Amino acid sequence: MQEKVERLERTLLATNRSLKKFKKKSKDDLQKHREEMQEVMKKLLSNEKEKKDPILLVTILPSILQTSHISVPGIENICKISLASPDKLWVSDGEEELLQVDFKGHLRQRSVIQYSISHTITGNGNLLFTCGENVKKFKSDGTITTLITSTENVECIHSSRINGDILVGIYCTIPHTETSIGKVIRYDKKGKKLLDIEQDNNGQQLFQVPYDITENKNGDIWTSDKCMAVVVDKSGDHRFNYTGLPSQSSFRPQRICTDVLGYVLVCDNFSSSIHLLSKEGRLLSILLPKQYNMRPPFALCVDDKHNLYLGEYESNIITVFKYLEVTEQ
CATH class of the missing domain: 1.20.5 (Single alpha-helices involved in coiled-coils or other helix-helix interfaces)
Structure with missing residues (x-):
């Protein structure tokens, strides 16, 4: 033991x-x-x-530089342009033609859509387009499905680059009057309604006829309306309106877009010019001087390399301009 x-x-x-x-x-x-x-x-x-981080030196060119042009086959009007890829565009004539062309003007895809006046590209490359009271999706395999059905005619659409939400502008005319009432509706990427944007905090109507719509990198929503560009934040709260130059007797904003730096470009059909604005609505430059002798601009879009694609009224020509010069320091 x-x-x-x-x-x-x-x-x-x-x-x-x-x-x-x-x-x-x-x-x-x-x-x-x-x-x-x-x-x-x-x-x-x-x-x-x-x-x-590299310091970006941004120079607004004193005179925009015309670099090329694209002849779109088979149409007589360019109503809307969307960048499909770095070398392809979707173009519609506002009547029935919806075409995809490359930068040499070669036809890549074609679809006959009655009265499609607006379209946009989603983050995964699908085309959304208006068709009366509907928003439809044109998939890369060529199939078409209905994504959104509205009670009024859809005037304009934009697919958010931030979160994929879909912004839709609609309007209606009050019976027996010439007064129009418009609004912007936010949907998620599957077509579920998220938000109605119609009035400011004082109950005043924000929109009459939302002609075109876009979203800036800070989430602000810019909508071209009858005689102004209306700006609301991502929650739909009214921020300000842009009404053109004080010296202008009239301002008729049409197509509108934003670039990767947050600048805003607005077509003014009254003066046949492009207004380049800061995200706060400050006028930076009037693009498209008279020496180019172009018809009133009717459609526009930009790419990430600061190229401006501009469609003319009663023409099948898209003219390409360089409007900014960006260098790293």
Whole structure:
């Protein structure tokens, strides 16, 4: 019995020594690991300090530079232009032709759609277009499905580059009057209604005839209306209106778009010019000087390289301009 007790005591003693060694080793390993991690973090922080975002120098060209033109086959009017990819455009004539062309004017796809006056490209490359009271989807495989059905004619649409929501402008004329009432509706990408935008905080009607609609990078929604561009934030709260130059006797905004820097471009059919605005609505430049001798601009879009694609009234020509120069410093 005594031997068993002594053997057990020796075993316990040996175990305690092993545990002490293990604990010391584990402690040393843990400390070493902490020191290694601290070194890694120091290097990461040091690299982040050394890495600086490039400073972009943005120059608005004093005179926009015409770079090329695209002849769209088979149509006589260009009503709406959307950038389908870096080298393709969707173009509609506002009557029945919906065409996809490349930058050489070669026809890639064609669909006959009655009275499709507005269209937009979704984040995954599908085309959404208006068709009377409906918004339809033209998939890349050529199939067409109805995404949204409205109670009024859909005048304009825009697919958000921020979250894929769909902005829809509609209007109706009050019976026995010449007064129109419009509104903007926000849907999710599946066509579920999320928000009606119709009045400001004082109960005043925001829109008469929403002709075109776009969304800026800060979430603001810009809508060209009868004689102004109406700007609301992403929640639908009214921010301000842009009414053109104070010296202008009239302002008739038509197509409207924004670029990757947050600038806003508005077609003014009254003066046959393009107004380039800041996101706060400050006029930066009047594009399209008279020396180009173009018909009133009717459709426009921009790409991420600051090229402006401009369609003319009663013409099948899209003229391409460079309006900004951006360099890294």
